[in-house]
Amino acid sequence: MIHGLRILVSVMSGNRRLGKSVKISVASSLAALSFATGMLATGMLAVGILAAGMIGAAHAQQPVALSLTLKEQKFDPAELHAPADTPIEIHLKNLNPIVSEFESDDLHFEKIVPTGGEISVRVRPQHPGRYRFFDDFHHETQGYLVVP
Amino acid sequence: MLAALLIVFREVFEAGLIVGIVMAVTAGVAGRTRWIAGGVTAGVLGACLVALFTSGLAGLFGGSGQEIFNACILSFAVLMLTWHNVWMARHGRELAAELRAAGEAVVEGSKSLFALAIVVAIAVLREGSEVVLFLYGVAAAQGGASFAMVIGGVIGLVLGSLVCLMTYLGLISIPARYLFSVTSALIALLAAGMAAQAIAFLEQADILTTFDETVWDTSWILSESSYLGRALHTLIGYVDQPTGMQLIAYTATLAVIVALMKLFGTPEHRHARPA
Numbered sequence: 001m002i003h004g005l006r007i008l009v010s011v012m013s014g015n016r017r018l019g020k021s022v023k024i025s026v027a028s029s030l031a032a033l034s035f036a037t038g039m040l041a042t043g044m045l046a047v048g049i050l051a052a053g054m055i056g057a058a059h060a061q062q063p064v065a066l067s068l069t070l071k072e073q074k075f076d077p078a079e080l081h082a083p084a085d086t087p088i089e090i091h092l093k094n095l096n097p098i099v100s101e102f103e104s105d106d107l108h109f110e111k112i113v114p115t116g117g118e119i120s121v122r123v124r125p126q127h128p129g130r131y132r133f134f135d136d137f138h139h140e141t142q143g144y145l146v147v148p
Numbered sequence: 149m150l151a152a153l154l155i156v157f158r159e160v161f162e163a164g165l166i167v168g169i170v171m172a173v174t175a176g177v178a179g180r181t182r183w184i185a186g187g188v189t190a191g192v193l194g195a196c197l198v199a200l201f202t203s204g205l206a207g208l209f210g211g212s213g214q215e216i217f218n219a220c221i222l223s224f225a226v227l228m229l230t231w232h233n234v235w236m237a238r239h240g241r242e243l244a245a246e247l248r249a250a251g252e253a254v255v256e257g258s259k260s261l262f263a264l265a266i267v268v269a270i271a272v273l274r275e276g277s278e279v280v281l282f283l284y285g286v287a288a289a290q291g292g293a294s295f296a297m298v299i300g301g302v303i304g305l306v307l308g309s310l311v312c313l314m315t316y317l318g319l320i321s322i323p324a325r326y327l328f329s330v331t332s333a334l335i336a337l338l339a340a341g342m343a344a345q346a347i348a349f350l351e352q353a354d355i356l357t358t359f360d361e362t363v364w365d366t367s368w369i370l371s372e373s374s375y376l377g378r379a380l381h382t383l384i385g386y387v388d389q390p391t392g393m394q395l396i397a398y399t400a401t402l403a404v405i406v407a408l409m410k411l412f413g414t415p416e417h418r419h420a421r422p423a
Contacts, residue, residue: 087360097289098289099284100285105371105373108348109352111206112202112214117206117207119206122351122353124360124391125361137155137285137286138151
């Protein structure tokens with residue numbers, strides 16, 4: 001932008017050595033334009049996300065709450081059930097004497113559960129299927145979420 | 149022993165990819181080994197601290213402490229990686245050609261090294277805290293660290309470090325004229341992947357659930373839980389079942405990094421990818 005102004009001044013005062021200045025000003029104008037476009041896009045994106053968030057909150061589905069305990073290296077119950085296409089909230093209480101990591105690749109969550117602790121994870125709406133979750137610190141400990 | 153080996157290997161493998169990239173990106177910069185070693189050490193100490201305070205952390209913010217902590221440090225890493233790319237676009241040529249006085253180059257270079265050291269520390273902290281918790285838990289259950297567990301852990305550490313070495317050697321074998329573009333692209337993708345990961349944590353904590361439905365499913369092509377899937381997850385942010393919000397965060401991060409590099413870079417270095 002400043003280069004552009006300089007060029008304007010040069011032209012107006014009859015200065016002929018414009019080649020390099022023109023190139024710099026075109027380059028810097030393009031850069032500024034890309035930056036402005038990038039910032040505008042990000043701004044619109046942010047506004048869009050906020051708006052979607054507000055609309056989403058108004059229409060939010062109530063998640064289905066499921067409870068689980070981890071005792072003697074086993075999940076209880078070993079099988080959870082939830083309806084399809086509904087968000088799920090799994091609440092886990094760790095009754096083992098050691099810390100565990102409650103994890104699922106299929107359901108995309110991983111969270112450390114301290115011994116004696118209780119944690120919650122939100123699971124996005126799922127299609128019908130059988131999904132495995134496990135204790136990442138003790139892979140033999142596993143359970144399934146069944147969505148009919 | 150196998151359980152200890154596998155867990156240590158997996159976590160060191162993921163952190164090792166990032167450390168390998170950072171080592172390659174800073175190849176030739178004076179003093180970078182010290183900075184990166186410092187980052188790794190800080191990460192290990194941080195991992196022990198996080199492991200120590202895990203119960204407290206889990207209970208914060210209505211049970212969302214872990215996810216918020218992870219989202220925050222990942223976001224901070226995204227900022228550091230962005231800053232590095234923009235800084236390199238501006239100063240990389242001078243640093244490489246040593247056009248500046250040696251003293252200035254070292255000072256300028258160390259600002260970028262500091263940012264990357266933070267990224268390394270964050271990566272080691274995140275992966276390391278799981279390792280520390282697991283090993284501590286196993287030791288507590290057994291009444292002490294067993295020989296098998298220690299051996300398994302050491303082997304896992306060595307194998308994971310091999311991944312780091314291979315990543316580094318693979319990257320520095322790239323011809324110098326492409327190295328800047330390739331490493332800038334890798335750093336940008338690393339940042340985009342971390343941004344999407346941060347979103348995933350917020351979704352898990354029920355804090356940000358807009359657009360949280362699965363957009364596409366490529367788990368039949370490449371599962372995120374396979375080793376290749378994990379590697380791609382760390383390197384380029386591959387997710388087999390991305391949500392809408394994760395995709396938005398990923399593309400927005402890339403867009404902002406590219407835009408900032410174009411704005412602040414010297415003409416030769418405005419492109420993150422070869423033209």
